[in-house]
Amino acid sequence: EAGVTQSPTHLIKTRGQQATLRCSPISGHTSVYWYQQALGLGLQFLLWYDEGEERNRGNFPPRFSGRQFPNYSSELNVNALELEDSALYLCASSSLGQSAYNSPLHFGNGTRLTVT
Amino acid sequence: GNSVTQMEGPVTLSEEAFLTINCTYTATGYPSLFWYVQYPGEGLQLLLKATKADDKGSNKGFEATYRKETTSFHLEKGSVQVSDSAVYFCALLLSGTYKYIFGTGTRLKVLA
Numbered sequence: 001e002a003g004v005t006q007s008p009t010h011l012i013k014t015r016g017q018q019a020t021l022r023c024s025p026i027s028g029h030t031s032v033y034w035y036q037q038a039l040g041l042g043l044q045f046l047l048w049y050d051e052g053e054e055r056n057r058g059n060f061p062p063r064f065s066g067r068q069f070p071n072y073s074s075e076l077n078v079n080a081l082e083l084e085d086s087a088l089y090l091c092a093s094s095s096l097g098q099s100a101y102n103s104p105l106h107f108g109n110g111t112r113l114t115v116t
Numbered sequence: 117g118n119s120v121t122q123m124e125g126p127v128t129l130s131e132e133a134f135l136t137i138n139c140t141y142t143a144t145g146y147p148s149l150f151w152y153v154q155y156p157g158e159g160l161q162l163l164l165k166a167t168k169a170d171d172k173g174s175n176k177g178f179e180a181t182y183r184k185e186t187t188s189f190h191l192e193k194g195s196v197q198v199s200d201s202a203v204y205f206c207a208l209l210l211s212g213t214y215k216y217i218f219g220t221g222t223r224l225k226v227l228a
Contacts, residue, residue: 004159031214042220043160043205056215090159094214103211104150105216107159 002027004014004093004108012114013081021076021111031055032074033094033105034066038087046089049074081115088112118143122206122219129196129226137191137222139180139206147208149173149182149189154203154221163191163204196226 005024013019025032034046045058049068061078072093078085089112092105123138130132141147152160164173169184178193191204206219 006159033216035218039181043218045216045218048214050214092160104162104165105160107152107154107161109157 004091004106006089006091006108006111008111009109010112010114012116013095014109014116015081015083017081019078019081019085019113021078021089021091021095021113023074023076023091023108025074025091026095026106029095031094031104032068032072033092034074034076035090035092036060036087037090037110038084043090047076049084070110078113083115086115118147118208118210118217120206120208120217120219121206122136122204122222125203125223127222127224129205131186131198131228132195132224135193135196135200135224137204137206139189139191139219141187141189141206141208141217143208143210143217145211146184147210149180150207150209151178151180151191152205152207152218153191154205156202160176160205177191190209196224198226198228200224201226 007022031050033048035043048056052068066076068074088110090110092107119142150165153163154160164175166173166182172181175204180191201222203223206222
């Protein structure tokens with residue numbers, strides 16, 4: 001099966017601009033999670049979407065937003081970029097309705113966002 | 117609150133050495149526990165998992181046992197290879213929810 005795909009692989013923006021990151025989950029997965037992995041830090045939970053709805057949100061400012069489309073793909077938008085937004089943004093998908101044992105998170109390779 | 121604590125890295129070992137990466141957790145209820153591995157330039161991959169006390173997850177020579185009495189899920193491998201060099205994340209899934217909590221990751225470097 002095709003894995004979770006993210007685009008673009010790399011993204012370079014200047015401070016104050018907007019960035020849009022995209023994620024396609026594994027076929028059949030309805031749930032998409034976004035994480036930020038800054039250098040030297042672990043994974044910080046950003047957003048969780050399921051069935052087109054935002055289900056949970058991490059401790060990030062409102063300029064981090066996103067959406068999930070009817071085909072379950074997802075978009076993460078970061079407005080008014082700041083230097084500290086430079087990080088690897090990881091998307092993961094899972095299939096709710098199954099036990100976690102059968103459906104853990106499946107991650108994409110991430111988008112490396114650099115803000116200059 | 118709910119949390120996952122991993123040992124600080126980096127961990128540097130010689131090839132064929134024994135590996136232990138400690139992971140302890142704090143969580144309400146009965147969480148499921150996972151180890152993920154992140155190779156350079158890639159996302160996280162599930163390495164192994166366990167869903168109840170005394171379960172042992174295993175994969176690619178790695179093992180971890182769900183110890184409820186010590187709230188631990190330590191990762192072990194008997195003989196590491198250079199190709200095992202990566203960052204390892206311990207994680208839990210809170211029972212009755214779809215909320216995952218990750219540790220900060222432990223970088224492993226294996227020298228030939």
